[in-house]
Amino acid sequence: MDFELTAEQQMLKDLCRDFARKEIAPYADEWFDAEYFPTEIFHQLADLQLMGLLIPEEYGGTGAGTMAMVAALEELGKVDQSIATTLQAHLTIGSLPFLHFGTEEQKHKWLTPLARGERLGAFGLTEPQAGSDAANIQTTSRLEGDSWVVNGTKCFISNAGTPLSYGLVALTADSAGGNGKRAYRAIIIPKDTPGYTVGQPYKKIGWHTVDTREQVFENVRVPRENLLGEDGSGFRAFLKTLECGRISVATLGLSLAEACLNMSLRYAQERKTFGKPLASHQAIQFKLADMATQVDMARLMVYRAAGLRDQGRPYAKEAAMAKLASSEIAVKAAEEAVQIHGGYGYTRDFPVSRFYLDSKILTIGEGTSEVQRMVIARQLGC
Numbered sequence: 001m002d003f004e005l006t007a008e009q010q011m012l013k014d015l016c017r018d019f020a021r022k023e024i025a026p027y028a029d030e031w032f033d034a035e036y037f038p039t040e041i042f043h044q045l046a047d048l049q050l051m052g053l054l055i056p057e058e059y060g061g062t063g064a065g066t067m068a069m070v071a072a073l074e075e076l077g078k079v080d081q082s083i084a085t086t087l088q089a090h091l092t093i094g095s096l097p098f099l100h101f102g103t104e105e106q107k108h109k110w111l112t113p114l115a116r117g118e119r120l121g122a123f124g125l126t127e128p129q130a131g132s133d134a135a136n137i138q139t140t141s142r143l144e145g146d147s148w149v150v151n152g153t154k155c156f157i158s159n160a161g162t163p164l165s166y167g168l169v170a171l172t173a174d175s176a177g178g179n180g181k182r183a184y185r186a187i188i189i190p191k192d193t194p195g196y197t198v199g200q201p202y203k204k205i206g207w208h209t210v211d212t213r214e215q216v217f218e219n220v221r222v223p224r225e226n227l228l229g230e231d232g233s234g235f236r237a238f239l240k241t242l243e244c245g246r247i248s249v250a251t252l253g254l255s256l257a258e259a260c261l262n263m264s265l266r267y268a269q270e271r272k273t274f275g276k277p278l279a280s281h282q283a284i285q286f287k288l289a290d291m292a293t294q295v296d297m298a299r300l301m302v303y304r305a306a307g308l309r310d311q312g313r314p315y316a317k318e319a320a321m322a323k324l325a326s327s328e329i330a331v332k333a334a335e336e337a338v339q340i341h342g343g344y345g346y347t348r349d350f351p352v353s354r355f356y357l358d359s360k361i362l363t364i365g366e367g368t369s370e371v372q373r374m375v376i377a378r379q380l381g382c
């Protein structure tokens with residue numbers, strides 16, 4: 001399989017690297033510490049046509065594809081994981097349900113503003129009692145006249161509470177009872193619908209500038225045409241959407257590990273102990289060698305999954321493997337990077353501490369490591 005980027009993909013990667021260096025890097029720590037969501041950056045990303053990379057031109061995107069998305073996210077994620085996270089959630093789980101399951105009318109109405117970057121996409125699956133056990137959602141929808149009436153609570157939902165948010169697509173079911181045979185429905189819920197409350201942002205360990213909040217629905221009424229996909233197909237649609245989401249989260253892991261390697265290498269060449277640079281001590285060299293090897297492993301796995309998707313070939317197993325491996329590589333790389341920086345790495349004066357704080361979520365969000373193993377085992381026929 002060919003992992004070389006095309007000239008266009010390379011240009012996009014270079015563009016993202018320059019943008020991240022100039023427009024994000026100088027402010028990333030300040031935004032993180034202030035827990036500030038930089039809306040202006042997403043206007044700029046929209047101007048650069050980065051908000052619809054997976055969406056065809058007819059619906060406002062560029063149709064650049066998965067390899068291009070991975071290349072772009074890799075550069076942004078090396079500088080600021082929160083910005084890259086917000087963008088990846090928008091590009092994949094926030095937008096793809098409309099592309100894959102929407103009618104023409106729904107695509108023009110909801111997807112085009114997302115792909116143009118006028119709006120930010122959000123995906124409402126998780127509930128207080130249902131994360132890994134996603135089929136156990138309790139949010140209900142029932143048809144009353146020409147409206148769906150939605151009741152329930154979603155938790156940990158990213159991108160639904162920003163000035164750019166339109167609302168979210170929520171997974172609901174026809175009854176609140178258990179994991180039995182229920183009709184699951186994906187329903188579009190616009191913000192400002194009466195009865196829909198967006199909670200306060202969570203206080204998180206990392207991802208401080210990612211907008212993550214609870215969403216509460218109390219007799220929320222939306223028009224019948226806000227059903228996305230067939231009645232009863234919502235659960236399958238959500239699981240299908242997560243397959244591509246795994247590639248983009250895996251890219252966050254790759255970029256985080258790469259950033260940690262780069263910072264550690266630089267620091268190890270500058271900092272001296274026992275009369276010589278840290279990088280001259282074999283114990284530190286081995287850490288750096290392991291980090292570099294693991295970054296390469298993550299890159300190969302992420303680009304393989306992206307390449308398979310672009311070729312229209314099955315990629316569910318490879319995406320889950322890439323997400324599992326690259327998130328765990330990122331956690332380890334962040335830990336080693338702080339270790340190499342010593343006491344300075346433990347202070348917020350060095351960005352390596354931000355990457356350390358941002359790393360842990362990668363083994364949890366969009367399916368924990370355990371869930372990825374379940375997906376892989378299922379694909380193996382277990």
Ligand SMILES: Cc1cc2nc3c(=O)[nH]c(=O)nc-3n(C[C@H](O)[C@H](O)[C@H](O)COP(=O)(O)OP(=O)(O)OC[C@H]3O[C@@H](n4cnc5c(N)ncnc54)[C@H](O)[C@@H]3O)c2cc1C
Nearest residue numbers: 123124125126130131132133156157158365366367368370
């Ligand atoms: C910052 C952040 C952003 C998020 N953004 C979104 C979003 O935009 N949209 C959305 O829908 N969700 C979002 N989530 C939710 C996230 O996807 C869930 O937190 C995740 O899927 C895990 O679910 P849970 O928290 O309920 O943990 P649980 O499912 O309760 O799991 C707890 C632990 O038990 C393990 N476990 C559970 N079942 C098994 C089993 N059968 N075998 C072995 N181990 C098991 C899990 O792997 C985990 O380690 C976000 C979460 C965070 C923290």
